[in-house]
Amino acid sequence: EPEVTQTPSHQVTQMGQEVILRCVPISNHLYFYWYRQILGQKVEFLVSFYNNEISEKSEIFDDQFSVERPDGSNFTLKIRSTKLEDSAMYFCASSSTGTDYNEQFFGPGTRLTVL
């Protein structure tokens, strides 16, 4: 069964460093998403991406964040200068359509620890 994969599973970085989190969405999906979950808190939407551009983003997704689909399979989230409060689990998701009823399939997440 096709699934969303994410690498690395755990990333440790120093405050101020740039990190790139990688995701491989399900192959025939067209819509891609990033979410984050700070430890003990609820999952929060960051951004959605379709047709090589951002379709929606939340207030969390500020200028420190960027997304890219560098090739036909990867979808990346870059944090330019990490802060302590960026420590969280980051989930990538993908869906085949953008309708209200589309099911988003989530990856296993990347745990980002900023020291």
Next chain:
Amino acid sequence: KNQVEQSPQSLIILEGKNCTLQCNYTVSPFSNLRWYKQDTGRGPVSLTIMTFSENTKSNGRYTATLDADTKQSSLHITASQLSDSASYICVVRLSGGYQKVTFGTGTKLQVIP
């Protein structure tokens, strides 16, 4: 403000027992509501989707209900198993083609032998 609240925050039940989890939302305009199961350290997995016109839907031992008038949903788990131990998250979607969804706070369920 669009919010999704769940109760209880955590729950411990004996294997074989039933339980019901609650979700209240203020999201508007409402499109649909999904219940997700999230195992520790994993991404959420969809269990069921409820649209405005649906009152109840089952998926195996999981039965979801929706009251769109009171903006409440429940997830009933029948004959619980140890593998049901997970967080259960209610996620509400706005209508109008928005991709953003609002996650609930989750209920952490622990099934013990």
